[in-house]
Amino acid sequence: MTLNRQPNFDDADAFYAALIEAHRDFSDAESEAMNARLVLLLANHIGSHDVLFEALDTARTSVLEERT
Amino acid sequence: MPASHKNAVYVYRHSADQDAARPVHHPVIVVGAGPSGLTAGIDLAFRGVRGVVLDDNDTVSVGSRAICFSKRTLEIWQRLGCAAPMLEKGIEWRLGKVFFGKQRVFEFNLQPEPGHGMPAFINLQQYYVEEMLIERAMRLGVDLRWRNRVVGIREHDDCVWVDIDTPDGRYVLTADYVVAADGANSPVRDMLGLESAGQVFNDQFLIADVVVEAPFPTERWFWFDPPFHEGQSVLLHRQADNVFRIDFQLGADADGNAALEPASIAPRIRAMLGDKVAWSLDWASVYTFRCRMMERFVHDRVIFVGDAAHQVSPFGARGANGGVQSAENLTWKLARVLRGESPVALLESYDNERREAARENILNSTRATDFITPKSHVSRVFRDSVLRLAANEPFARALVNSGRLSTPCAYRHSPLSTPDADRFEGAARPGAVCPDAPVVRLGRREFLLDSLGKRFTVICSGGGLPEGLRDDADIDVLEVGVDFDDVEGLVSKRLDLVAGGAYLIRPDQYVCARWRVPTADDVVTAWRRACALS
Ligand SMILES: Cc1cc2nc3c(=O)[nH]c(=O)nc-3n(C[C@H](O)[C@H](O)[C@H](O)COP(=O)(O)OP(=O)(O)OC[C@H]3O[C@@H](n4cnc5c(N)ncnc54)[C@H](O)[C@@H]3O)c2cc1C
Numbered sequence: 001m002t003l004n005r006q007p008n009f010d011d012a013d014a015f016y017a018a019l020i021e022a023h024r025d026f027s028d029a030e031s032e033a034m035n036a037r038l039v040l041l042l043a044n045h046i047g048s049h050d051v052l053f054e055a056l057d058t059a060r061t062s063v064l065e066e067r068t
Numbered sequence: 069m070p071a072s073h074k075n076a077v078y079v080y081r082h083s084a085d086q087d088a089a090r091p092v093h094h095p096v097i098v099v100g101a102g103p104s105g106l107t108a109g110i111d112l113a114f115r116g117v118r119g120v121v122l123d124d125n126d127t128v129s130v131g132s133r134a135i136c137f138s139k140r141t142l143e144i145w146q147r148l149g150c151a152a153p154m155l156e157k158g159i160e161w162r163l164g165k166v167f168f169g170k171q172r173v174f175e176f177n178l179q180p181e182p183g184h185g186m187p188a189f190i191n192l193q194q195y196y197v198e199e200m201l202i203e204r205a206m207r208l209g210v211d212l213r214w215r216n217r218v219v220g221i222r223e224h225d226d227c228v229w230v231d232i233d234t235p236d237g238r239y240v241l242t243a244d245y246v247v248a249a250d251g252a253n254s255p256v257r258d259m260l261g262l263e264s265a266g267q268v269f270n271d272q273f274l275i276a277d278v279v280v281e282a283p284f285p286t287e288r289w290f291w292f293d294p295p296f297h298e299g300q301s302v303l304l305h306r307q308a309d310n311v312f313r314i315d316f317q318l319g320a321d322a323d324g325n326a327a328l329e330p331a332s333i334a335p336r337i338r339a340m341l342g343d344k345v346a347w348s349l350d351w352a353s354v355y356t357f358r359c360r361m362m363e364r365f366v367h368d369r370v371i372f373v374g375d376a377a378h379q380v381s382p383f384g385a386r387g388a389n390g391g392v393q394s395a396e397n398l399t400w401k402l403a404r405v406l407r408g409e410s411p412v413a414l415l416e417s418y419d420n421e422r423r424e425a426a427r428e429n430i431l432n433s434t435r436a437t438d439f440i441t442p443k444s445h446v447s448r449v450f451r452d453s454v455l456r457l458a459a460n461e462p463f464a465r466a467l468v469n470s471g472r473l474s475t476p477c478a479y480r481h482s483p484l485s486t487p488d489a490d491r492f493e494g495a496a497r498p499g500a501v502c503p504d505a506p507v508v509r510l511g512r513r514e515f516l517l518d519s520l521g522k523r524f525t526v527i528c529s530g531g532g533l534p535e536g537l538r539d540d541a542d543i544d545v546l547e548v549g550v551d552f553d554d555v556e557g558l559v560s561k562r563l564d565l566v567a568g569g570a571y572l573i574r575p576d577q578y579v580c581a582r583w584r585v586p587t588a589d590d591v592v593t594a595w596r597r598a599c600a601l602s
Pocket of ligand 1: 099100101102103104105122123124125132133134135136137194216217218219249250251252254255256275355373374375376382384385386387388389390391
């Protein structure tokens with residue numbers, strides 16, 4: 001299995017709104033804690049070693065690119 | 069010294085070797101009588117090589133260090149005839165509890181899989197284990213020499229010269245091989261100008277062994293960030309004699325000496341056990357640890373085992389367990405080389421296999437250490453999130469790492485293994501330990517591992533034995549239904565062994581090859597490979 005990077009949301013706009021809404025009234029520390037839990041929940045759902053490592057690598061590379 | 073246990077003292081005896089005009093020669097000299105060196109000495113004797121074991125001290129481990137001994141280690145000691153007293157004295161626990169802050173986040177129950185001769189692990193103080201090993205070594209006639217400190221090592225082409233200091237002065241021995249089992253700070257390593265490289269951890273830990281008189285549950289408790297020791301971690305573990313090991317993380321900046329003061333220890337223990345439990349402090353010490361290993365374990369005629377070769381953090385109980393497993397990996401090879409049955413190249417496989425095992429042990433213990441003591445802000449955020457989720461989400465419990473049970477390394481790159489040509493189910497692949505299972509042999513109920521002898525063994529089923537192998541001088545045969553009965557069907561299940569198939573097992577109970585339908589040539593070729601004869 002490989003990481004699906006094509007559009008895959010049932011409803012992209014609704015998800016995005018819900019994601020922001022889920023952080024409502026949170027301090028930065030609380031948002032950070034929530035994001036960590038979200039990552040863990042989703043990572044467990046995916047489970048596949050290859051997909052997770054590809055996702056980690058893609059996300060990390062994207063952040064590193066901003067450095068330059 | 070702990071009050072609950074009085075260490076045995078072993079008297080220094082003057083050896084005739086000390087009066088010889090020329091250095092006396094021995095096939096093997098083992099330096100160090102810790103768990104690794106004692107296992108090496110016993111296993112060598114078991115294989116017919118009478119080694120000399122030298123130790124600079126005259127007693128066993130002072131205070132408890134290792135407490136958790138794993139199934140594979142117990143299987144080795146069972147093979148060497150000394151597991152029984154350990155099982156009797158040791159503690160088996162099933163129930164573990166994990167706390168985070170004030171909350172108990174979850175419990176786990178380690179239900180053992182039935183049908184194995186040895187338990188998954190036992191808790192027993194290291195001094196007991198060493199005393200029992202010494203007892204066994206003495207019975208087997210191992211030449212144990214106390215207060216014999218190695219002070220010099222000189223490698224020659226054909227032997228090693230060892231300089232030894234004793235209460236009666238110095239003497240010299242020569243040996244074909246020196247097994248350096250002289251611990252984490254290995255003086256032999258220093259004498260040869262070698263080093264063990266890796267990571268130093270700055271966190272300090274306080275271990276307190278406490279005698280609890282009242283009935284107290286046999287459980288393992290691990291606290292992350294407990295209210296009575298904020299920001300740190302604490303582990304409570306039971307050992308024999310109602311002694312409980314309490315392991316307090318102190319952090320990098322704490323004053324270790326101050327932490328050792330009874331006035332500083334007592335309130336912590338009271339906060340943890342509660343006011344109603346009567347206890348007394350048995351022994352306490354502060355330690356830091358390292359994860360490191362040597363670049364090579366074999367240096368011509370000097371071979372490093374145990375902490376001298378590879379050192380891990382205590383989380384996951386892989387130090388002594390790894391050392392004992394290294395010792396057993398080496399001894400059958402050394403015995404073959406000394407008897408001229410295999411070329412020196414066989415010793416290279418010790419280096420290959422045990423460095424793979426050391427890397428695996430270091431990886432495991434480093435991961436546990438990083439979970440217990442997060443090294444960055446984000447690492448702590450994830451760690452705490454895992455612990456919070458673990459209360460209600462079973463998936464998160466898989467991520468909680470307070471030390472993973474020590475399991476033996478399955479060698480993936482061993483030059484001694486013959487890769488599978490056929491498809492098999494299960495974990496008993498070449499390079500892995502042969503799984504255990506109940507059998508009946510000669511009318512007696514025992515376990516498969518008890519049935520394996522000192523040599524290579526073919527385990528086969530229903531005509532899987534190629535012609536001519538019954539009489540091979542170097543290979544034992546165990547045929548299902550002929551040499552033993554697979555009473556619960558677990559041999560065939562765990563090895564995925566059906567009629568016509570066969571396994572080849574090494575003298576250290578590792579699988580080196582297996583086939584669905586072998587020929588005699590297959591078996592002999594695989595055996596030659598496992599002996600480094602090809
Ligand atoms: C707090 C703590 C908890 C631990 N818990 C566990 C656990 O639960 N499970 C586990 O598996 N491991 C555990 N360990 C690790 C374990 O104690 C070591 O890995 C183990 O003792 C290593 O055995 P060894 O035989 O290689 O070396 P050692 O036990 O260190 O033995 C070396 C021997 O060599 C002798 N020696 C040294 N120099 C010389 C010389 N020049 N001449 C002659 N003799 C010499 C020493 O006197 C000593 O007897 C723990 C360690 C600590 C500190």
